[in-house]
Amino acid sequence: MAPKKKLGEILLDEGLIDEIQLRSAIGHQKNWGGKLGSALLELGFITEDVIRHVLEDQLKQHCLTESQLVPEPKALELMPMQDALRYTVLPLRVDGTVVTLAMSNPFDLAVADEIGFKLGKKVRGVLAVEALIKKAIKKHYSGKNTGRDYRVELKKDDSQAEVIHYGNRHEAKPPEPARTEPSADLIAKAVAYLLIEKGIIKREELIEKMKSIKDKG
Numbered sequence: 001m002a003p004k005k006k007l008g009e010i011l012l013d014e015g016l017i018d019e020i021q022l023r024s025a026i027g028h029q030k031n032w033g034g035k036l037g038s039a040l041l042e043l044g045f046i047t048e049d050v051i052r053h054v055l056e057d058q059l060k061q062h063c064l065t066e067s068q069l070v071p072e073p074k075a076l077e078l079m080p081m082q083d084a085l086r087y088t089v090l091p092l093r094v095d096g097t098v099v100t101l102a103m104s105n106p107f108d109l110a111v112a113d114e115i116g117f118k119l120g121k122k123v124r125g126v127l128a129v130e131a132l133i134k135k136a137i138k139k140h141y142s143g144k145n146t147g148r149d150y151r152v153e154l155k156k157d158d159s160q161a162e163v164i165h166y167g168n169r170h171e172a173k174p175p176e177p178a179r180t181e182p183s184a185d186l187i188a189k190a191v192a193y194l195l196i197e198k199g200i201i202k203r204e205e206l207i208e209k210m211k212s213i214k215d216k217g
Contacts, residue, residue, distance in 0.1 A: 007036050010054055011046065021045045024199035031196055031203055035104060038131035043197060051129055061106065064128040069102055069136040078119060081141040087111055090128070090136050098122045104130035 008026075011017045017025075017040065025039040032039075037051045052063040075091035078099060084090060089111075090102040099121045103111070106125030116123040195201045 004058065007054065007058065010058065011040070011050075014054075016050055016054075017045050020199075024197075027199040027202075028197050035130045037129060038134075041129070041131045048129060048132065055127060055129065059105075059107070059127060061127045064102055064126060064132075066132050066136070069128060069132060071136075071140055075099065076140060078121075079115075081137065083115075083118070084137045084141065085134075087115060088130055088133055088137075089115065089125075090133050090140070092126070094121070098124055100124045100126060102126055102128040102133050102136070104128065104133060 005013070008017075008022050012019070012022060021040070021043070025036055025043055025045060028039040028043060029036055037046075037055070040046045041048065041051060048066065052065065056063045069090055069092075071091055072093045075093050078094055079089075079091045088104060092100045092102055094100075099116075099119055101112075101115065101123055103125040104127075105111075106127050108125075112123040112125055192206055196203055196206065
């Protein structure tokens, strides 16, 4: 049996990215961690739909959309935010002794077993794009979505997922912070990070250049 192609190889073969984009994403991944698909998304080289369909074809499992990554309140209470970020998983619902988690790799049994041991429950993993899981963790744990309660209905074969709104809570929204213009130092840092992310310059080269300028100054 031929080995399964990696995500980058699939995207290249299908003409969805080019070699330069792949190398840039790999550089981004090395600098900031995470999976290749997340790096490609963050750099704007592919869309959520593209990565989702490729993952579905690669792993033969339905991949949740961003709108389906809406957890039940009791599921969030089961796992602290630091654990959700550590494992890059989002607890979606709890049914008795089973907790359903959105995972970038539902077949990672080591992670599933570790989480299950900590929670004292059996873990059921469903597939989702890593970058969207991280986004959903920050969104739902931060309380930005406290105006409604939801539950996510997932069929046994994960072929479909439906978000069910089952309650409303009217809470006062916190005042929005005043906007301030970014400083020149912040802009310079942002440009430097962008150059690194695009693969135009390496982190080590940037540090060396900064040292050289400091010595001359």
